[in-house]
Amino acid sequence: MTNSEPITDSVLDIEKIRKDFPILQTKVYGKPLIYLDNAATTQKPRTVLQSLETYYTQYNSNVHRGVHFLSQQATEAYEEARKKIAAYINARFDHEIIFTKGTTNGINLVASSFGKKFLKAGDEVLISAMEHHSNIVPWQLICEEKGATLKVIPINEQGELKMDAFDELLNSKVKIVAVTYVSNSLGTVNPVFEMIQKAHALNIPVLIDGAQAIQHIPIDIQQLDADFFAFSGHKIYGPTGVGVLYGKEKWLNEMPPYEGGGDMIKNVTFAKTTYNELPFKFEAGTPDISGGIALGAAIDYVQQIGAATIQQAEEEVVAYAFDRLSAISSLRFIGDAKHRSGAISFLVGNIHPFDLGEILDKQSIAVRTGHHCTQPLMDFFHIPGTVRASFAFYNTKAEVDELVKGIEKAKRMLE
Ligand code: 7TS
DSSP, X not given: OXXXXXXXXXXXXXXXXXXXXXXXXXXXXXXXXXXXXXXXXXXXXXXXXXXXXXXXXXXXXXXXXXXXXXXXXXHHHHHHHHHHHHHHTTOSOGGGEEEESSHHHHHHHHHHHHHHHHOOTTOEEEEETTOOGGGTHHHHHHHHHHTOEEEEEOBOTTSOXXXXXXXXXXXXXXXXXXXXXXXXXXXXXXXXXXXHHHHXXXXXXXXXXXXXXXXXXXXXXXXXXXXXXXXXXXGGTSOTTOEEEEEOHHHHHHSOOSSOSTTSEEEEOSSOEEEOOTTGGXXXXXXXXXXXXXXXHHHHHHHHHOHHHHHHHHHXXXXXXXXXXXXXXXXXXXXXXXXXXXXXXXXXXXXXXXXXXXXXXXXXXXXXXXXXXXXXXXXXXXXXXXXXXXXXXXXXXXXXXXXXXXXXXXXXHHO
């Protein structure tokens, strides 16, 4: 494939769309970049990059404090971004959108703050066997502190949650369920609607790790009825360093602040501090102002194309990739869920994932290899890691063909 070949195999005008992403025009080792590591981070459209530059060249200033012109402009743009995000996921209130550093930060916030208030010795926290380390370790920390127990919903060989086991694990000792919408390692889409309904029937709140869902699946948070939903800006075409924690107002009001500092207070004396209202209670210190604004620009970009159109385009390219990869002898998929999105993990013969990744890299194909921050999941499959190709709407079937060729070449070299 060359950058100049016409690409007409999608519901999208991919050729036009690819031009929106400057990095997709670059070359690696003299060949056009084939970027299939979108689960790790996505590339950024020009409008997002421009919004960062405009902020720093025209109205760089701190938010929520200055009376001066620039500070007001920055505050307005930052709060406008919050509104855009709230509208995008259909949150009831803008103040249910807490700006964070990313998914990891959002989950730590909930584990720590919710845990401090609502967890006690003997309680249980329910997660799943396919969680990213960021939806495991924060819960281990708070469980250890509180004497609570971490329970794990098991999975089957296809990499799907065992829903009968989930039903059995749900009981009145469980104080919160925390589960990923989409697995970053397997691509499994979990039945989160059903899980939330079942948990709510026992008055148990649910946190959804949306890190691998927000960029692939349209989210209506009121319909989903999740109590918390965390995601990272950089996985939905925004910058690194900024993310979102959605929380239902009633929980956020009851939870104590996570961090102390500027912006999160109403009044401070040495005797007593009172806290600011939502969302500021959970936003201590100067935030990632340019990042928040640029995340708003990323949401604009996604909306302009349409989340449902993006989903359709991605489903097409993922199905094509699955099909083409299936034809490679000695390739085995890790995870074969009925409902899937985004990522495809596999191993080829006895080739170590790292070796395969290196050979693909030399052909300018970027994939991720390793445990993908899901070591317990790799233990379940008795493997050290996988090769993972993960897709975005700007990926093409021609790129999939190159991936297949690259794997065939690696096989000739290594098998
Ligand atoms: N949860 C899931 C499901 C993820 O995929 C990731 C990042 C995180 C949480 C953490 O997100 P962060 O932005 O706070 O780091 N996943 C990956 C990945 O699959 N490859 O690199 C990062």
